[in-house]
Amino acid sequence: MNVLKHMEAIFIAAALVAVPAGYLAKAPTARADSDTSIASGATMAVVGVSAKRLSAAEKAQLLAADTVTVASRM
Numbered sequence: 001m002n003v004l005k006h007m008e009a010i011f012i013a014a015a016l017v018a019v020p021a022g023y024l025a026k027a028p029t030a031r032a033d034s035d036t037s038i039a040s041g042a043t044m045a046v047v048g049v050s051a052k053r054l055s056a057a058e059k060a061q062l063l064a065a066d067t068v069t070v071a072s073r074m
Helices: 007-025 056-073
Strands: none
Touching: none
């Protein structure tokens, strides 16, 4: 009968042990590959972006659409 009085505490203690253990068991391990380093020492990270430039009309259209959505949020 004494165990039934403390079942809530036993459940909470079991959950406090099981939840972090389950989370840590599924955690991915970090691997440091030599070719995946972004910037180290004297090297600088370089990002290549390939996209076409917008014309003045396209810029105006995007800005007009953005001001409409910003005004509707206020």
